[in-house]
Amino acid sequence: MNGKLHNRSDGFTLLESLFAAMLIGLVIAALIASNTAFTIANAAGVDLSTAEFLIEEIREYYAIMAFNKFTPTSDWIVYPTPIDMEGNTLDDFAAFTQKVYIKPVSGVDFETPANPTTDFRKITVRIYKNDQFISEASWIRANLD
Numbered sequence: 001m002n003g004k005l006h007n008r009s010d011g012f013t014l015l016e017s018l019f020a021a022m023l024i025g026l027v028i029a030a031l032i033a034s035n036t037a038f039t040i041a042n043a044a045g046v047d048l049s050t051a052e053f054l055i056e057e058i059r060e061y062y063a064i065m066a067f068n069k070f071t072p073t074s075d076w077i078v079y080p081t082p083i084d085m086e087g088n089t090l091d092d093f094a095a096f097t098q099k100v101y102i103k104p105v106s107g108v109d110f111e112t113p114a115n116p117t118t119d120f121r122k123i124t125v126r127i128y129k130n131d132q133f134i135s136e137a138s139w140i141r142a143n144l145d
Helices: 014-063
Strands: 077-079 096-104 120-129 132-142
Touching (some): 014 120, 014 132
Antiparallel strands (some): 077 096, 096 120
């Protein structure tokens, strides 16, 4: 015998195995957290896209309406179940609410309120989902008759 001890190392030590398991666990936890964040961001994007669709439906609804039916409102017109461009309810979007406000504005400054006989109306639409504000759009409608 030559007095040398051979340390046989065919595998990992317990400490190395625990450290590797901890690193793998951290990676899995990070992947789950990022997946959750992406899912939440995607849901917000879907809500915003739906809100823009519902704004366009209201815009089309009022685009074909005669100007003399654009009576200014002192309060918001509320569609608790959204409507499409023909005025039909969109039951699949029941979680959303469309609110419309019509006010007469000056032909010089579209922010300045004007006499109700003016030929310009500012239409503002707000979209809510479960009473939480999502999006808003405004445009001017002129009397071309």
